[in-house]
Amino acid sequence: MKSPECRGIDGPLLRPRRALAAEALVLRRQLALFQERGIKPRRVDSATRISLALLSRLCGWRACLRIVRPETVIRWHRAGWRPFWRHKTRSGRPRISSELRQLIRRMAKENPIWGQERIANELLLKLGLRVSPRTVRKYTPKPVPGRPRADQRCATFLRNHTKAVIACDFLVAVTASFRLVYVFVVIHHSTRRLLHFNVTRHPTAAWTLQQLRETIGFGATYRYLLHDRDSIFSAYLDDAIEALALRVLTSPPRSPKANAICERLIGSIRRECLDWLIPLSEGHLREILKCWAAHYNGGRPHMFLGPGLPDAPSFAATPSPRPPISRRRVGVPLRVNVTSVLGGLHHEYALQPATA
Secondary structure, X not given: OOOHHHOOOOOHHXXXXXXHHHHHHHHHHHHHHHHHOOOOOOOOOHHHHHHHHHHOOOOOHHHHOOOOOHHHHHHHXXXXXXXXXXXHOOOOOOOOOXXXXXXXXXXXXXXXXXXXXXXXXXXXXXXXXXXXXXXXXXXXXXXXXXXXXXXXXXXXXXXXHHHHEEEEEEEXXXXXXXXXXXXXXXXXXXXXOEEEEEEEOOOOHHXXXXXXXXXXOOOOOOOEEEEOOOOOOOHHHHHHHHOOOOEEEEOOOOOHHHHHHHHHHHHHHHHHHHOOOOOOOHHHHHHHHHHHHHHHHXXXXXXXXXXXXXXXXXXXXXXXXXXXXXXXXXXXOEEEEEEEEHHHOEEEEEEEEOOO
């Protein structure tokens, strides 16, 4: 005979049929006693409803019910099937993928002047994705009320006009004999290319005008020249510059950020060149800046350009092979060539075919 601790371990499938019938009678008798006392049962939770609804399919459930009515079990059945059939018979088009929704939002953000028709046509003709314009409108970010219309960003406006703008300015260098030498620089806003530079100990308006003539040359597409309010940029010089088909733009007083690109160039000259070298004379300074200018235009990466280079590398006699896209190693038939700039102050790296 089994101990009381071991009773009930065997499942109902392992007991004889007579024992199961006797157990069912005992349970029904206890339930009848519960009903005779008139005790109101607690509300049935969701787990009990699901279990009773599922077990009712295995037997004559109408004769087994004691605490609920048959109509209640039927209502539970209908409540369980209702969300299933609602999901199966939902109306409307299915939602587009999350990647396509993100692409629509990105296109609308990057092209604020595009409408829903333009974005839908772009997806159809260029990417082969057929999307309704109404669907595009659904996932396009709504404009914020109270803000101005974002037809074109300020950065886009400036980028469209930088090809016609050049800027110039002066900086001061000190030689080994403590003499002041003035350096004149001209930079192109669009390509960040150092167009021209020269040094002198006695800058004048005539000398500055000659430097601008050498910079612009013939057939140039520059239309605007930006400079600060230095005393050397006199009215005579501005009139002579306008005779070169350039419109003069003068920055506000004490506002170096208005000519920020040229000021950044002057800072790069100091940090990357003049702070590490002591020019012995005016000619020595010109040679130093000549070497650094070639490095600045052809070997120094510029973050504004993507990063990129304003010019092709000036040290490469033959075009360098295209660098392979890899994260850890260089291609087997290639090797890294190192070129020293300013006696090792900077270095330029390029790929070249490996020799046997």
